[in-house]
Amino acid sequence: MPIINNVAYSWSMITLSSTALGIDEGSTTLEGVSGIKWNKKRKIESNYGMGGKPISRGFGNITYTASVTMDYATQQMLRSTYGSLMDIGEFDLIVSFANPMASDDWTTTTVTLKGCIFSEDGMESKQDDTDITHEFDLNPFDISIGNDFI
Template sequence: MPATPLINGINYSWANISWVMFGVPVVGITKISYKRKLKKDNNYGFGQHPISRGYGNYEYEGSVELYTDEWKRIIAASPDRDPLAIGPFDIQVVFQGSRLTTERDVLRSVEFMEDPLEASQGDSKLLVTIPLIIAAIER
């Protein structure tokens, strides 16, 4: 069976993502992860099978991995040099390219949850992973 050629065969890739914080693109980012989930439970009554389903809260979680020098710049711009003291802010994750439709996810009321550092002998680059608390994700 002959293969069907791709039409507009361009997908989003890491090169098409930018992360904007406080109106400034953050270039030292190497990974971003975020998700939302909705609590769902089966409800049981008579018998062994669910009789209904209950829905709870939306939950959001995420993290960002970046070079330590980028993190140090965020720390330097933080109140009292404490990134955990930065008030809630939005992060824009922009997907764009010359032949792609521009899309934007907005992480609302984000705060940093940790201020870590980890380094090992022989490391040629230092990265930190910062967990985020997120109030909402707009797609």
């Protein structure tokens, strides 16, 4: 587990930013986001020869998946600007992890979800919900992982 000055990475250290959505770096405009997921996956298969044992490996395509869970107020804020979420077009979403209690030589880890685009717009709710949220696929074109030294 990554530890910075005896503090583990946690949800409170995550910042989302996207200039295409009108969100500045470090902005809290998307405060209603309660979940973010991303995954990179490469197809790897063993190649077989004599004796039925693997003799090498073959590498296939890399696929990228990501999603964001937003409350209804955040969804409506985006809809009021763009109409439907599906009308937003492609955007990059930068996920930053920073420890505000760290020393002067701390690093910010970033993951950039590139070329995201919403393929749906909807909501769901049921009796006794106290917070209406929905998870939306981001359909990223690429995912870049890097560190920025502050």
